[in-house]
Amino acid sequence: MPSFASNLICPYCYQPFPARKVLFRCTGLLGPKGERCAPARDPALSRRFGMNEPLPPVFGGRLPVVNALRTAARCPRCGGESTLRVCPHCHSQLPVHFGRVDSRLIALIGAKGSGKTVYMTVLLHELMHSVGRRFDAAVVGSDDHTRSEFSKKYEETLYRRNVLPGTTRPGQAELRRPLVFKVTLDGGRRLLRARDRHTITSFFDTAGEDLISRRSVDLNVRYLRAADGIILLLDPLQMRGARAGVRPGTPLPELDERTDSPVNVLTRVTEVLHEAHGLGPSRRIDVPVAVAFSKIDALRHAFPPDSPLLRDPPEDRPVFDQTDSLAVHDHVRALLHEWDGAQIDQIMRRNYAAFRYFGLSSLGGSPTADNRVDPRGIHPYRVADPFLWLLSRFGAVPSTKG
Numbered sequence: 001m002p003s004f005a006s007n008l009i010c011p012y013c014y015q016p017f018p019a020r021k022v023l024f025r026c027t028g029l030l031g032p033k034g035e036r037c038a039p040a041r042d043p044a045l046s047r048r049f050g051m052n053e054p055l056p057p058v059f060g061g062r063l064p065v066v067n068a069l070r071t072a073a074r075c076p077r078c079g080g081e082s083t084l085r086v087c088p089h090c091h092s093q094l095p096v097h098f099g100r101v102d103s104r105l106i107a108l109i110g111a112k113g114s115g116k117t118v119y120m121t122v123l124l125h126e127l128m129h130s131v132g133r134r135f136d137a138a139v140v141g142s143d144d145h146t147r148s149e150f151s152k153k154y155e156e157t158l159y160r161r162n163v164l165p166g167t168t169r170p171g172q173a174e175l176r177r178p179l180v181f182k183v184t185l186d187g188g189r190r191l192l193r194a195r196d197r198h199t200i201t202s203f204f205d206t207a208g209e210d211l212i213s214r215r216s217v218d219l220n221v222r223y224l225r226a227a228d229g230i231i232l233l234l235d236p237l238q239m240r241g242a243r244a245g246v247r248p249g250t251p252l253p254e255l256d257e258r259t260d261s262p263v264n265v266l267t268r269v270t271e272v273l274h275e276a277h278g279l280g281p282s283r284r285i286d287v288p289v290a291v292a293f294s295k296i297d298a299l300r301h302a303f304p305p306d307s308p309l310l311r312d313p314p315e316d317r318p319v320f321d322q323t324d325s326l327a328v329h330d331h332v333r334a335l336l337h338e339w340d341g342a343q344i345d346q347i348m349r350r351n352y353a354a355f356r357y358f359g360l361s362s363l364g365g366s367p368t369a370d371n372r373v374d375p376r377g378i379h380p381y382r383v384a385d386p387f388l389w390l391l392s393r394f395g396a397v398p399s400t401k402g
């Protein structure tokens with residue numbers, strides 16, 4: 001999405017709106033007239049995200065529009081000035097630079113139990129720590145909800161209590177709120193651009209069960225339609241051909257009527273994207289899709305010694321390494337044939353203009369029998385690759401020529 005686009009897309013509810021329609025939330029501080037706007041439950045936030053905390057009122061549309069992206073407005077009730085911009089649909093507070101910096105919505109999808117919630121947690125943790133250091137990037141939650149949700153719920157569960165998350169509640173896409181982060185790359189030390197560059201990324205962790213029936217896929221249609229990039233997480237342990245070769249002792253996900261084969265998930269997501277973008281069956285979808293195979297730790301023992309999935313990605317420079325990534329891509333494509341997943345490759349080639357295969361492991365090893373993090377800790381492998389590939393496609397990080 002270009003900056004100054006007339007239509008912005010809210011990173012929380014993924015609904016589009018023209019920049020001039022943005023609303024403001026009163027600060028709730030004492031205004032110049034000596035009045036103060038009282039906080040109350042916001043029906044829009046409550047309906048869509050189940051957020052009921054009392055907040056000062058929302059207002060808008062009163063001032064002459066000097067600049068569609070105006071950053072402050074005066075509250076008609078108390079007369080106080082506010083810079084807190086909110087989405088006209090869901091009333092979520094918009095990130096500080098929203099509308100003037102790149103905003104990229106990244107949908108994370110995959111079947112039930114494919115590892116999405118664990119992956120999102122580990123990826124963001126890595127981005128905030130090691131990967132962030134390498135790219136000299138600051139990755140911060142862009143609102144209070146994201147900051148507290150991420151640290152109290154996601155990080156706390158996995159990194160401090162060492163418990164794997166339970167199934168993400170299905171059917172409640174309306175109540176679950178994407179996590180919105182701002183990635184700031186330090187311009188001074190970057191190769192391509194001189195100024196700091198901000199990218200707002202919004203992650204929506206779907207409930208795998210929402211992908212089972214055609215009807216519940218539609219729940220996620222809005223998220224898929226608005227996505228600038230998609231990370232499709234597929235679980236090789238749910239593929240017949242791969243299950244046969246897992247490291248002995250690896251707990252295998254049960255395949256029951258609530259899980260769906262990766263091929264079926266991909267087929268359905270492809271149909272939805274075709275429909276959402278109004279494309280005929282012969283047109284290819286041009287949203288970049290990172291097809292990432294999770295839980296690679298359970299299969300690596302059988303890879304040939306020269307496999308790129310046995311080495312670490314080059315991490316000495318703040319660039320996305322295309323040569324390494326293409327080697328992984330080719331290797332995963334070859335593995336797909338062994339895993340009885342040749343159909344996945346056919347679907348990708350026929351329907352997508354830009355896709356790449358990845359192999360990763362969020363935990364770096366199997367969880368324990370009672371589904372806790374192994375006491376040896378979390379050792380993520382290649383988790384940042386799909387995200388960095390998307391960022392490089394968005395022009396937000398440099399990449400080497402492949």
Ligand SMILES: Nc1nc2c(ncn2[C@@H]2O[C@H](COP(=O)(O)OP(=O)(O)OP(=O)(O)O)[C@@H](O)[C@H]2O)c(=O)[nH]1
Nearest residue numbers: 112113114115116117118164167168208362363366
């Ligand atoms: N071996 C291995 N197992 C993993 C890894 N990541 C996740 N798992 C296993 O996969 C299970 C499911 O992971 P989740 O992240 O909850 O999966 P999800 O895709 O969010 O599932 P739903 O919320 O039900 O759609 C975990 O409880 C772990 O047992 C990994 O990197 N390696």
Ligand SMILES: [Mg+2]
Nearest residue numbers: 116117167168
């Ligand atoms: Mg989940």
Ligand SMILES: [Zn+2]
Nearest residue numbers: 026037075078
């Ligand atoms: Zn006010």
Ligand SMILES: [Zn+2]
Nearest residue numbers: 010013087090
């Ligand atoms: Zn919104």
